[in-house]
Amino acid sequence: MALSAENKHKLLHDKWFKGVMLANGLRQEHLEGFETFAVRDDDVFVASYPKTGSSWVRQIVSLLYCDADPEQDISTYARFPFFEMYNPQTQGPVYRTIETAPSPRLIKTHLPYDLMPKDVREGKGKVVYVTRNPHDTAVSFFHFSQGNITLLTWDTFDEFLNNFLDGSVSCGDFYRNVLGFWKHKDDANILFLKYEDMQKDLYKVVVNIADFLGKKFPAESLQRVVDHCCFSVMRDNPKVNYEPFAGKGILDFSKSKFMRKGIVGDWKNYFSVQQKETADQLYRQKTLGTGLNFDFEPCESANL
Numbered sequence: 001m002a003l004s005a006e007n008k009h010k011l012l013h014d015k016w017f018k019g020v021m022l023a024n025g026l027r028q029e030h031l032e033g034f035e036t037f038a039v040r041d042d043d044v045f046v047a048s049y050p051k052t053g054s055s056w057v058r059q060i061v062s063l064l065y066c067d068a069d070p071e072q073d074i075s076t077y078a079r080f081p082f083f084e085m086y087n088p089q090t091q092g093p094v095y096r097t098i099e100t101a102p103s104p105r106l107i108k109t110h111l112p113y114d115l116m117p118k119d120v121r122e123g124k125g126k127v128v129y130v131t132r133n134p135h136d137t138a139v140s141f142f143h144f145s146q147g148n149i150t151l152l153t154w155d156t157f158d159e160f161l162n163n164f165l166d167g168s169v170s171c172g173d174f175y176r177n178v179l180g181f182w183k184h185k186d187d188a189n190i191l192f193l194k195y196e197d198m199q200k201d202l203y204k205v206v207v208n209i210a211d212f213l214g215k216k217f218p219a220e221s222l223q224r225v226v227d228h229c230c231f232s233v234m235r236d237n238p239k240v241n242y243e244p245f246a247g248k249g250i251l252d253f254s255k256s257k258f259m260r261k262g263i264v265g266d267w268k269n270y271f272s273v274q275q276k277e278t279a280d281q282l283y284r285q286k287t288l289g290t291g292l293n294f295d296f297e298p299c300e301s302a303n304l
Helices: 005-013 028-036 054-064 094-098 134-147 157-166 174-182 195-200 202-213 219-228 231-235 273-287
Strands: 015-017 020-022 044-048 106-109 126-131 190-194
Touching: 028 094, 044 054, 054 106, 054 126, 054 195, 054 202, 054 219, 054 231, 126 174, 126 195, 126 202, 134 157, 134 174, 134 273, 157 273, 174 190, 174 273, 190 195, 190 202, 195 202, 202 219, 219 231
Parallel strands: 044 106, 044 126, 126 190
Antiparallel strands: 015 020
């Protein structure tokens, strides 16, 4: 599908690296540096494709690293620097500033597995990976794109969905990202999570994350983490909802809030019958023989 003039302009200023569209401003030597970034044993990456629940997971991890005490917590965007983002202040990649940060380093990334630092792929550090059914991901990503001026914008959901299914959106192909980590879900340094499972039983997922990270807390502390990570609390929490960035040249919340609904099944409000058939066919093709499956239907949730 043809891109608008605005999107063509953005494409020219974004970097394509090994099939993935990344932040503009990065030079080739910056991109090559992903591979050689020195990972420490106590590094924690929260990895995901965009709009699949990474803000949710980052808030959980953030609370686990401040003794499960919300009063000690700082904003997730301050605690989790965005590994592959361009930093206009230093005119270089954010990972360069992470290199000298004190341990433990908590890091956000949307890179696919094959572009992660070599040290990670060799078992160093830890990765908490979260994903979500592709239909809801597409809807959420569409709205996020409308409110984020650094991303490609779309006149209609139809236009966005066609490009999403083709992998021609920021951060590239959904299935490349998900399946790369799925293949390594049993690696000792990777925890693979699904958004839908978090909706069904957040306490269980918080326990799994804490165990994976070696964080030991009594049940009441873990419940406190759960209570502060329900959607309504996070939506109103400026440490999580990116409200401080509204109107400052990046996020336009008049078009779309950073945190919208936090539910499973919102795709039903957007997909036509034909779009569902096309997306379902791609889902079956991409996941055939992998063992990966998603829940697409609305589920009961105590996390709203």
